[in-house]
Amino acid sequence: MTKHLYLDRNENLYGPAPACYSALQKIGAEELSVYPRDFLRGVKSRLSERIAKDLGIPEPQILLSEGSEDMLKQAVHCYLGPGEKILCPAQSWWYYQKVASEVGGETITYALKETQESYSYDVEEMLSLYRKESPRVVLIASPNNPTGNSFHDDDLKKLTDAFRESIVVLDEAYWGFRNSSNEHIAALIEKYRNIVVLRTFSKYFALAGARVAFAAVGASLSRLTKFSSRYLGYNRISESLALAALDSPEYYETIRRQMCLDREAIYVFFAGLSGWRCYRSDANFVLVKIPAEVREPLRSFLEARNIHIKFFSEPEFAGCVRITLGTKEHNHRLLSALSEFLRPGGGERGAV
Numbered sequence: 001m002t003k004h005l006y007l008d009r010n011e012n013l014y015g016p017a018p019a020c021y022s023a024l025q026k027i028g029a030e031e032l033s034v035y036p037r038d039f040l041r042g043v044k045s046r047l048s049e050r051i052a053k054d055l056g057i058p059e060p061q062i063l064l065s066e067g068s069e070d071m072l073k074q075a076v077h078c079y080l081g082p083g084e085k086i087l088c089p090a091q092s093w094w095y096y097q098k099v100a101s102e103v104g105g106e107t108i109t110y111a112l113k114e115t116q117e118s119y120s121y122d123v124e125e126m127l128s129l130y131r132k133e134s135p136r137v138v139l140i141a142s143p144n145n146p147t148g149n150s151f152h153d154d155d156l157k158k159l160t161d162a163f164r165e166s167i168v169v170l171d172e173a174y175w176g177f178r179n180s181s182n183e184h185i186a187a188l189i190e191k192y193r194n195i196v197v198l199r200t201f202s203k204y205f206a207l208a209g210a211r212v213a214f215a216a217v218g219a220s221l222s223r224l225t226k227f228s229s230r231y232l233g234y235n236r237i238s239e240s241l242a243l244a245a246l247d248s249p250e251y252y253e254t255i256r257r258q259m260c261l262d263r264e265a266i267y268v269f270f271a272g273l274s275g276w277r278c279y280r281s282d283a284n285f286v287l288v289k290i291p292a293e294v295r296e297p298l299r300s301f302l303e304a305r306n307i308h309i310k311f312f313s314e315p316e317f318a319g320c321v322r323i324t325l326g327t328k329e330h331n332h333r334l335l336s337a338l339s340e341f342l343r344p345g346g347g348e349r350g351a352v
């Protein structure tokens, strides 16, 4: 029986840096049984202190959470009241369109445009919708899931300038896979007092199971700062793992470079197939439009080989699949299976 290969949830299958395993081995009774006492030094934790230093942002403006799902929930629960509106992308992570309903808010969506190579944000459309709807919260994602496109700096500036009356949540969950520069965050936080930039250790740092993330927040958002504070501290094990990951930039840079090469190989593979279309992506996944008649045979063919990719049922992505990039070997296994499927008679060869 071949091993299951899960390329369906945008995890980083290279796993975390070796330093993370060493950090785990050093966990002792102190980390397990005792609350942290970092507050005695006037900071939330060793992790918020470290991130603040790395990003050049005051520590009180770095908030910690159990994954960025948690921080997104906190930001929306903190600021969105019943009947108030949240603006979010129509083609995006499903949770964006659900979170407002948790507090009786209303979700308004803006559409992304399909371009020659990818998707892009329609900035003019977003601005006109903003003026019409006056949302309390605006959600933007860069890179966006599952389209993989990022914001151009100029567009981001234009939007954040225009959205000053609202809380702007910029989700950068898939930061790092195109480039791992952090320079823009301090500038954004300094200029826009109403912005929340979400970052997670789940994707680039391959720590999805540790459930650890952070947000850098503008100076006006003291309500969120208070809302999210935890008087007994944060998960000390996850914190040690995250610190070890931050100490391992070379490890993650090597993965980033390999993923860039693999992404290019995937584009080339699909470019040669008529009726298929792979969108360019800045993240650790690609969106692929597939011929309608192929969907069910492909699903059965891959399942029979224990390979799992995401087949969308949402109308926005009808006819599309999302493939998470695995390791070099995983990607090779997937492309070999797809080649076999595409050979004459291949689709009928369901079971192996």
Ligand SMILES: Cc1ncc(COP(=O)(O)O)c(C=O)c1O
Residues within 6 Å of the ligand: 009, 010, 066, 067, 068, 069, 070, 093, 141, 144, 145, 171, 173, 199, 200, 201, 202, 208, 212, 213
């Ligand atoms: C766009 C986006 N943001 C945030 C998350 C949440 O990730 P986590 O809670 O692991 O940080 C995901 C998860 O897949 C995602 O796709």
